[in-house]
Every structure is written in structure tokens, then in C-alpha cells.
Amino acid sequence: MTTRPLTPAPAGRRRHELWARTTKVLKSSSFRITLFYMLMLSASVAVLLGFIYWFTSGFMDRQTDATIGAEIQGLAEQYHQRGLPGLSAVIRERIAQDPTGAAVYLLADQAFTPLVGNLDRWPAGFPDANGWMHFRLCDRGPDHAEEHTARGQVFPLHGDLLLLVGRDVRDLERTRHLILDALAWGLALTTALALLGGWIVSHRVLRRLEAINQTSREIMEGDLSRRIPMRGSGDDFDQLAAGLNTMVARIESLMAGVRQVSDNIAHDLRTPLTRLRTKLELLRAELGEDHPAGATAAETIADAEELLTTFNALLRIARIESGGRRDAFAPVDLAPLLADLTELYEPVAAERDQRLDLQASDCAWVIGDRDLLFQALGNLVDNAVKYTPPGGRVELALRDTEHAVIIEVADNGPGIPESLHAEVFHRFFRADHSRSTLGSGLGLSLVQAVVQLHGATIELRNNAPGLRVRMSLERAAAPETLQERPLPAER
Amino acid sequence: MRVLLIEDDRQVADYLRKALGEAGAVTDHAADGREGLLMAASGNYDALILDRMLPGLDGLAILRTLRASGNQTPVLILSALGEVDDRVDGLRAGGDDYLVKPFAFSELHARLDALMRRGTVDAPETRLRVADLEMDLLKREVTRAGRPIVLQPREFRLLEYLLRHAGQVVTRTMLLEQVWDYHFDPQTNIIDVHISRLRGKIDREFDTPLLHTVRGAGYMLRAP
Numbered sequence: 022m023t024t025r026p027l028t029p030a031p032a033g034r035r036r037h038e039l040w041a042r043t044t045k046v047l048k049s050s051s052f053r054i055t056l057f058y059m060l061m062l063s064a065s066v067a068v069l070l071g072f073i074y075w076f077t078s079g080f081m082d083r084q085t086d087a088t089i090g091a092e093i094q095g096l097a098e099q100y101h102q103r104g105l106p107g108l109s110a111v112i113r114e115r116i117a118q119d120p121t122g123a124a125v126y127l128l129a130d131q132a133f134t135p136l137v138g139n140l141d142r143w144p145a146g147f148p149d150a151n152g153w154m155h156f157r158l159c160d161r162g163p164d165h166a167e168e169h170t171a172r173g174q175v176f177p178l179h180g181d182l183l184l185l186v187g188r189d190v191r192d193l194e195r196t197r198h199l200i201l202d203a204l205a206w207g208l209a210l211t212t213a214l215a216l217l218g219g220w221i222v223s224h225r226v227l228r229r230l231e232a233i234n235q236t237s238r239e240i241m242e243g244d245l246s247r248r249i250p251m252r253g254s255g256d257d258f259d260q261l262a263a264g265l266n267t268m269v270a271r272i273e274s275l276m277a278g279v280r281q282v283s284d285n286i287a288h289d290l291r292t293p294l295t296r297l298r299t300k301l302e303l304l305r306a307e308l309g310e311d312h313p314a315g316a317t318a319a320e321t322i323a324d325a326e327e328l329l330t331t332f333n334a335l336l337r338i339a340r341i342e343s344g345g346r347r348d349a350f351a352p353v354d355l356a357p358l359l360a361d362l363t364e365l366y367e368p369v370a371a372e373r374d375q376r377l378d379l380q381a382s383d384c385a386w387v388i389g390d391r392d393l394l395f396q397a398l399g400n401l402v403d404n405a406v407k408y409t410p411p412g413g414r415v416e417l418a419l420r421d422t423e424h425a426v427i428i429e430v431a432d433n434g435p436g437i438p439e440s441l442h443a444e445v446f447h448r449f450f451r452a453d454h455s456r457s458t459l460g461s462g463l464g465l466s467l468v469q470a471v472v473q474l475h476g477a478t479i480e481l482r483n484n485a486p487g488l489r490v491r492m493s494l495e496r497a498a499a500p501e502t503l504q505e506r507p508l509p510a511e512r
Numbered sequence: 513m514r515v516l517l518i519e520d521d522r523q524v525a526d527y528l529r530k531a532l533g534e535a536g537a538v539t540d541h542a543a544d545g546r547e548g549l550l551m552a553a554s555g556n557y558d559a560l561i562l563d564r565m566l567p568g569l570d571g572l573a574i575l576r577t578l579r580a581s582g583n584q585t586p587v588l589i590l591s592a593l594g595e596v597d598d599r600v601d602g603l604r605a606g607g608d609d610y611l612v613k614p615f616a617f618s619e620l621h622a623r624l625d626a627l628m629r630r631g632t633v634d635a636p637e638t639r640l641r642v643a644d645l646e647m648d649l650l651k652r653e654v655t656r657a658g659r660p661i662v663l664q665p666r667e668f669r670l671l672e673y674l675l676r677h678a679g680q681v682v683t684r685t686m687l688l689e690q691v692w693d694y695h696f697d698p699q700t701n702i703i704d705v706h707i708s709r710l711r712g713k714i715d716r717e718f719d720t721p722l723l724h725t726v727r728g729a730g731y732m733l734r735a736p
Contacts, residue, residue, distance in 0.1 A: 292524065294614040295521075296523045298616065299528070300527065302618070303617075310727075319728070349600060365706075366702060392694055407699075
């Protein structure tokens with residue numbers, strides 16, 4: 022359960038919460054799946070766009086090359102038929118017919134001296150084995166001189182002449198850049214959209230998972246009547262929720278069955294035990310204290326008493342574990358409770374020459390059952406006092422931290438080996454079987470049951486020497502008005 | 513002293529009647545809820561012993577009906593359900609005390625005694641006295657034979673309770689519930705240690721002991 026502060030949360034805490042929520046989203050499996058999906062999608066889109074680029078840009082290149090090749094073929098034919106004058110005439114005619122100036126023609130002699138063409142000198146650059154070359158052109162525009170690239174093919178003619186036919190590929194390059202830009206933006210946009218979509222999807226999924234988590238936590242804490250909310254859409258989450266709900270309903274009915282059985286046992290066994298005990302008491306009273314059989318009756322009563330104590334403790338643990346005790350939950354201040362406990366046990370410790378000390382904060386509120394908490398802590402103190410040799414000391418501490426209320430019961434007795442720390446909460450556990458101390462071996466089981474009922478944690482530590490038991494409960498806000506206990510006290 | 517016992521278990525009822533009879537009470541018995549309610553409503557009893565689980569009419573229903581009709585007879589609830597929420601239910605329904613089966617008859621007797629005497633105290637007292645032991649509730653002072661006795665606050669409450677129930681047996685559980693205000697089962701006899709401390713202060717230096725141990729039952733503060 023959460024406690025709401027009266028003052029608005031400070032900015033630091035809000036930032037902290039935002040950060041916590043963001044890391045939660047980042048850590049979620051749904052977000053990771055989305056991230057993976059986004060990477061896959063981006064890679065696929067990149068491959069697809071690359072193919073489109075290669076296809077369009079390559080197509081334009083091949084188109085240019087084919088045009089140049091065809092022109093050279095045509096010019097070579099003209100030269101073959103009409104000789105140099107004919108070729109020169111055709112070249113001039115073609116230059117005149119090309120208003121864009123994109124076509125480049127140059128006929129030169131062996132020494133690269135231009136004869137006919139629209140270049141004033143042979144361009145720098147070396148042609149490859151097939152005569153293809155790239156070269157730079159100076160723009161002959163009126164306003165500015167601009168360099169751009171051209172591509173052309175050199176073709177040797179008879180009579181030691183060289184024919185260069187080319188195309189200005191400036192527009193081509195521009196188009197290529199345009200395509201490249203478009204493709205890059207497309208890729209970036211795909212990635213961004215995939216990321217955004219992923220965040221939205223994982224956020225929605227997380228919200229539903231969080232609802233399931235929240236409910237299962239409440240169920241684990243013992244509220245078996247809780248059910249995971251369903252949307253009625255019949256989707257995967259609804260099916261999961263329905264499955265879990267059915268499971269919890271089944272557990273609840275089983276627990277109710279256990280509870281019913283234990284109630285029945287309680288009723289069916291306690292009544293004859295009451296009779297047994299009453300009869301024994303009457304018997305003892307009739308025989309009188311001095312009669313030898315009266316002493317036997319007294320011993321039998323003591324035996325019955327022991328039997329009843331164990332029986333009651335078992336039933337009590339079972340009932341606490343079934344979690345039906347939350348009706349009695351209320352805000353409890355542990356500070357006076359521990360003071361009472363210390364005051365109650367102090368004479369017992371003093372009788373064993375032990376010191377029992379309490380270090381407590383002024384107040385420490387939790388939500389819980391006052392009597393059960395007192396019982397659990399009483400059992401812990403009882404154990405500590407019981408197992409610590411005379412002259413030892415038992416220390417109680419209560420700390421009210423930001424989120425938790427921590428209670429420690431530490432002694433300097435023989436302690437419990439760490440290998441047995443997990444077992445001590447089992448029913449009928451005894452650390453030392455030969456020890457002839459009183460007790461049913463159920464004290465710590467009851468503590469464990471109370472701890473679980475309160476959604477608290479308990480751990481044992483080595484106090485070197487001795488045992489340190491540390492209980493941690495969720496902190497609650499102090500109630501605004503202190504209410505009277507409903508139980509009537511002594512008038 | 514007239515007591516009405518509403519209890520469906522015949523054997524428990526018979527023994528209780530017998531034991532209460534020996535303790536000087538006249539006991540009527542009803543074996544089911546309806547009969548019990550009729551008898552409780554019509555008869556003039558000093559106390560009711562009411563089993564919680566009854567055929568016919570539930571014990572708490574009887575109690576609520578009685579209280580709603582203005583009947584203020586002290587009621588001691590008997591139950592096989594030992595948990596505190598059940599106890600709270602019982603006390604909310606108008607019960608005055610709650611005892612879980614199985615119980616020692618001495619416990620029942622002591623509690624019944626305490627219940628019935630409760631009604632007789634009318635005016636708020638300012639002084640309590642047993643023999644030469646005196647308690648001034650206003651000044652919060654205790655003297656015996658005129659000599660002041662210094663008590664810790666809890667010892668004061670313990671002695672006050674014993675003085676208020678002087679001449680009656682009070683059990684260890686009654687003391688835990690009334691003086692310490694906790695319903696729990698101590699694993700050790702912590703109350704005995706507190707009593708022996710108190711005894712050290714009020715009895716040790718005097719010839720006649722006032723605080724007595726009642727074997728198998730509890731304690732009693734009485735004049736010699």
C-alpha cells in the first residue's frame with residue numbers, strides 16, 4: 022500500500038520517479054523486442070533502398086554510356102564514309118543542335134591538339150582500357166566559371182585522330198544526390214517511427230503487465246479475493262488474466278477449505294478437550310491436594326495443558342497463514358509497543374542477570390495487527406532471553422527509515438549456525454535437540470506467519486557472538502487523528 | 513448469584529453447572545439458541561455464559577438481540593474460535609468478555625466473578641484499600657501501614673487492578689489483557705515475575721502477606 026504525502030512531491034523526487042519509469046520501460050522485454058524489430062526493419066528498409074538506389078542510379082549511368090557509345094558508333098561511320106570534313110560537319114551540326122550544352126565533342130590529332138569540338142583543349146585524365154574516362158569541365162556560362170564532372174569515351178580513328186564523345190553528368194549527379202537524400206531521410210524516418218511505435222506498444226503492454234503484477238503482489242500478500250482486471254476483448258492478456266484468475270479462485274477455495282477444516286478441528290477437538298480438562302479439574306478438587314491420585318490428576322492437567330498449547334499454536338499459525346486476519350489491520354505505532362514489550366520482559370531478563378535494552382525512534386507507524394505484532398516480537402524477545410546465558414545482554418532496536426520500519430532483536434548468546442538459519446522457521450524446529458528448554462518449537466513459525474501476513478521480511482544474522490534477528494516492515498504515514506481502540510478496556 | 517448458561521454441548525454444560533454450583537451460583541441451562549434467548553430475555557440473571565456456535569440461533573445474534581432490547585446483563589462469550597478478529601466481533605456485538613475453549617474452570621470462574629462485580633461499582637473511587645494497604649488514585653500514591661511504597665507506573669496499574677478485584681481470583685491472562693492491554697500468549701511465565709516484584713514491594717517487609725498465589729488459577733489480593 023502506498024502512502025500519499027500531504028505536500029506535493031519535490032522536483033527531485035518527480036525526476037527520480039520519471040527516471041525509474043523510463044528505466045523500467047527500457048528494461049522491459051516488450052521494449053527490447055520492439056528494439057530488435059526496429060533494427061530488423063531498418064536493416065530491411067536499408068537493403069531495399071540500397072537496391073532502389075543502385076537500380077535507378079545505375080540505370081542512368083548505363084543509359085548515358087549507351088547514348089555515348091551509339092554516338093561514337095555513328096560518328097565513326099560518318100568518318101569512314103565522308104572523311105574528316107564530313108565528320109567535322111556532323112560534329113558542328115550536333116553541337117548546334119544541342120542547346121543544353123550537355124554533350125561534349127572533341128576531335129583531336131595525335132598531339133591532343135583540338136581540331137573540331139566544343140572543348141578548347143583536351144581534358145586531363147586517363148581513359149581506361151575501353152576508352153572511358155571522367156574529366157572536369159569548366160562551365161562556359163556568362164556569369165560564373167563552375168567546374169563539373171563529365172564522362173566520355175575516347176575512340177581512336179584512322180589517320181591517328183582521337184574522337185572524344187562525352188556527356189556533362191552534372192544533372193545526373195544532382196539527381197543521384199536527390200535520390201540518396203530521399204532514401205536517407207526515408208531510412209531515418211522509418212527508424213524514428215519504429216522507435217516511437219515500439220515505445221507506445223511497450224508502454225501499453227507494460228501497463229497491462231503492471232496491472233497483473235500489482236494484483237499478483239496483493240494476492241501474494243494474502244488477499245486472495247483480488248482478481249486481475251480484464252478488458253473483455255479476449256486478447257492474449259485477457260486470456261492470461263483469465264487463467265491466473267481461475268488459478269487464484271482455485272487457491273482461494275482450497276484455502277477456504279483448509280480454513281473450514283481447521284475451524285472444524287478447532288470446534289470438534291476443543292470441545293472434548295474442554296470436557297477432559299473440566300473433568301480433571303473436578304477430579305482434582307474432589308480428591309483434594311493431599312490425595313496421591315490428586316497429584317496425578319494435577320500432572321495430567323499439566324500434560325493436557327501442554328497438548329493444548331501446541332494444538333492452539335498450530336491452529337493459530339494455520340489461521341494466520343491463511344491470511345484472513347487483515348480485517349483487524351490498523352495503523353500501529355511500534356515505538357510504544359516495543360517500550361511495553363521491553364517493560365514486560367525486563368524483569369524476566371533481570372532474573373537471569375541479563376540486560377534488556379531498547380533503542381527506539383520516537384514513533385514508527387506501520388499498518389498491522391497490534392496484538393499479532395506484539396506476539397511475534399514477544400516470541401523473538403522470549404527466545405533471546407531464553408537462549409542467552411545469565412549475564413548476557415539482549416538489545417532491541419527500532420528504526421524508522423524513509424521506506425521501512427526496522428526492528429532488531431540481538432543477543433550475545435550461543436547463536437544459531439548459519440546453515441540452520443533457513444530452518445528455524447519450520448514447525449517444531451529446535452536448534453539444539455538436547456537442550457531441555459521449554460517451548461513448543463512453534464514460536465518462530467508463528468513469527469514467520471505474522472511476518473508474511475504483514476508483507477514484511479525477516480532475516481537472521483550472526484551477531485558474533487549471538488543472533489541478530491532483523492524484521493523489516495513497510496512504513497506507514499502517521500494517522501491524522503489518533504483513534505481509540507475499539508476494545509473496551511478495564512473500567 | 514444466578515447464571516444462565518447457553519451451551520449446546522451437554523457434557524460441558526453439565527460440568528459447568530456442577531462446578532458453578534460448587535462455587536455458589538445457581539445455574540440455568542439452555543441447550544439451543546432460541547430457548548436461550550427466551551430465557552435470557554425473561555429471566556433476571558446476574559450473568560450470561562454464551563456459547564458462540566449454537567444450533568437454532570447464533571450466539572452473537574442472541575447477544576445483539578438482547579443488547580438491542582436494552583438488556584445489560586454481563587455476558588461472557590465462550591468460543592472455539594480463538595482468533596482476535598473473532599474476539600473483536602464478539603465484543604462489538606456487546607459481549608463483556610471472551611473466553612476461548614478449552615479453558616480452565618478457574619479462568620471462567622475468575623472472569624465471571626470480575627464481570628458480575630463490575631456492575632456493583634457505582635461512584636468513581638478515589639481510594640482503594642485492602643487491610644492496611646492503601647492506594648490514592650488522585651495523588652497516585654501507595655502506602656502500607658502508613659509507610660509509602662514507591663511503584664513503577666505499570667506496577668501501580670497492576671496493583672490497582674488487584675485492589676479493584678480484591679478477594680477475587682485474577683488469572684494471568686486477565687492481567688495481561690487488562691493491565692498490559694495485549695491479547696497474546698507469552699511463552700514464559702512473565703506475569704509471575706512481575707507479581708513477585710510487586711510482592712517484594714508490598715509484602716516482603718510486612719508480617720502478613722496480602723498477595724496470594726491461587727494454585728492452578730492465578731492470584732488474589734485479600735485481607736488476612
